[in-house]
Amino acid sequence: MTVIFSKKCELGLQAVLFLSAQPKDILFNSSDISKHLKVPKEFVSKVLQSLTGSGIVGSKKGKSGGFFLTKDPDDIRLIDIVMAIDGLEIFHKCVLGFRGCSFEEPCPVHDTWGALRDRTYKMLSEETLAQLRDKTINKMDSL
Amino acid sequence: MTVIFSKKCELGLQAVLFLSAQPKDILFNSSDISKHLKVPKEFVSKVLQSLTGSGIVGSKKGKSGGFFLTKDPDDIRLIDIVMAIDGLEIFHKCVLGFRGCSFEEPCPVHDTWGALRDRTYKMLSEETLAQLRDKTINKMDSL
DNA sequence: TTAATATCAGACAATATTGTCTGATATTAT
DNA sequence: ATAATATCAGACAATATTGTCTGATATTAA
Numbered sequence: 383m384t385v386i387f388s389k390k391c392e393l394g395l396q397a398v399l400f401l402s403a404q405p406k407d408i409l410f411n412s413s414d415i416s417k418h419l420k421v422p423k424e425f426v427s428k429v430l431q432s433l434t435g436s437g438i439v440g441s442k443k444g445k446s447g448g449f450f451l452t453k454d455p456d457d458i459r460l461i462d463i464v465m466a467i468d469g470l471e472i473f474h475k476c477v478l479g480f481r482g483c484s485f486e487e488p489c490p491v492h493d494t495w496g497a498l499r500d501r502t503y504k505m506l507s508e509e510t511l512a513q514l515r516d517k518t519i520n521k522m523d524s525l
Numbered sequence: 526m527t528v529i530f531s532k533k534c535e536l537g538l539q540a541v542l543f544l545s546a547q548p549k550d551i552l553f554n555s556s557d558i559s560k561h562l563k564v565p566k567e568f569v570s571k572v573l574q575s576l577t578g579s580g581i582v583g584s585k586k587g588k589s590g591g592f593f594l595t596k597d598p599d600d601i602r603l604i605d606i607v608m609a610i611d612g613l614e615i616f617h618k619c620v621l622g623f624r625g626c627s628f629e630e631p632c633p634v635h636d637t638w639g640a641l642r643d644r645t646y647k648m649l650s651e652e653t654l655a656q657l658r659d660k661t662i663n664k665m666d667s668l
Numbered sequence: 669t670t671a672a673t674a675t676c677a678g679a680c681a682a683t684a685t686t687g688t689c690t691g692a693t694a695t696t697a698t
Numbered sequence: 699a700t701a702a703t704a705t706c707a708g709a710c711a712a713t714a715t716t717g718t719c720t721g722a723t724a725t726t727a728a
Contacts (some may be wrong), residue, residue: 383531383611383614383615383684383685384618384622385529385615385618385619385622386528387620387621387622388526388715388716389622389715389716389717390715390716392622393622394619395581395621395622396621396622398623399633400674409674411674411675412674412675413674420624422539423715423717424717424718424719425716425717425718427675427676428716430675431675431676431677431709434558434675434676436622441674441675441676442675442724442725443672443673443674443675443676443724443725443726443727444672444673444674444675444723444724444725445671445672445673445674445724445725445726445727446673446674446725446727447675447724447725447726448671448674449674449675460634469526469661472526472528472679472725473662475527475728476528477528477529477530478530478535478538478539478542479527479528479530479532479535479536479538479539479547480539480560480664480668481563481668482668483664487663487664487667488660488663488664489660489663489664490542490657491621491648491649491657492659492660494648495645495648497646498641498644498645499546501641502638502641505634505637505638505641514633516636517631517632517633518633519628520630520631521623521626521631521632521633523529523654523720524625525623525624525625526673526714531670531685531686532685532687533685533686550717552704554704554705555704555705556704565687565688567687567688567689568686568687568688570705570706571686573705574705574706574707577706578728579707583705584704584705585694585695585704586693586694586695586696586697586704586705586706587693587694587696587702587703587704587705588694588695588696588697588701588702588703588704589695589696589697589703589704590694590695590696590703590704590705591705592705593703610685639701
């Protein structure tokens with residue numbers, strides 16, 4: 383089981399973080415990324431494909447082709463990837479699974495979870511990939 | 526998709542909350558609980574069965590049998606149900622899915638998520654079902 | 669131009685999760 | 699005792715997710 387995000391989303395986040403830690407304008411094919419992140423390259427391929435559709439990642443076919451970020455790491459946030467892959471549903475659903483959980487009909491942990499959920503959203507949307515760069519590089523080195 | 530817990534766990538939490546809001550020493554069969562929570566009774570049955578194994582819920586077979594809490598709502602916390610059904614794995618795994626995420630090799634959001642994760646754990650472990658009773662009753666009425 | 673190699677699209681397979689059903693057993697009201 | 703009704707155990711089915719594979723197309727190096 384995953385913590386919050388789907389496996390696809392986790393891998394998408396990892397792959398985009400990886401790209402953001404690399405020098406700009408260099409392409410990485412799925413095999414490269416696969417080796418660095420230690421995950422199957424077909425899966426990398428598939429997930430990054432879906433991110434090209436969202437305009438976060440670009441791709442170039444053919445020999446010496448690969449994937450790259452279409453925007454500056456200054457302009458990308460983790461939430462952008464989450465949005466593109468898993469959507470924002472988790473930020474609107476009841477953590478206990480009750481239907482109709484709302485201000486008017488709150489579940490027993492509605493307020494507490496609400497605060498935590500908002501801070502989680504904040505975590506994903508406040509810092510840009512550029513701001514996370516040093517931490518990202520550190521983690522990439524350790525894989 | 527669910528927020529954090531599995532569907533089983535969500536239902537388990539709901540069912541135990543339901544029982545904790547009822548007068549003590551009254552049995553409820555899976556059909557009763559199913560109607561109140563508006564979920565399939567076979568699923569209620571299955572999930573509560575698994576909780577009898579963990580000693581949180583008791584059961585009585587036969588006519589006028591059903592399920593009941595084995596402990597006082599003073600002595601039950603939401604985390605007990607989570608532990609019994611989903612386990613505590615989510616509190617130890619990297620939110621971005623990196624292997625070996627730790628103090629020594631933190632992912633880019635290690636610290637931020639760590640704090641949120643700890644507060645989530647706190648939310649589930651500090652208040653007892655007895656303390657949540659009023660809120661629980663409110664929610665049950667709205668279903 | 670040709671061979672090599674990349675993404676792309678989508679089918680396919682494997683696995684995990686969720687939900688349903690059936691028969692056995694236990695208990696109780698009558 | 700008997701009939702009614704409950705949990706129990708586990709098989710089974712349906713669905714969702716995850717992961718793999720194949721053929722088509724595009725691009726480039728030589």
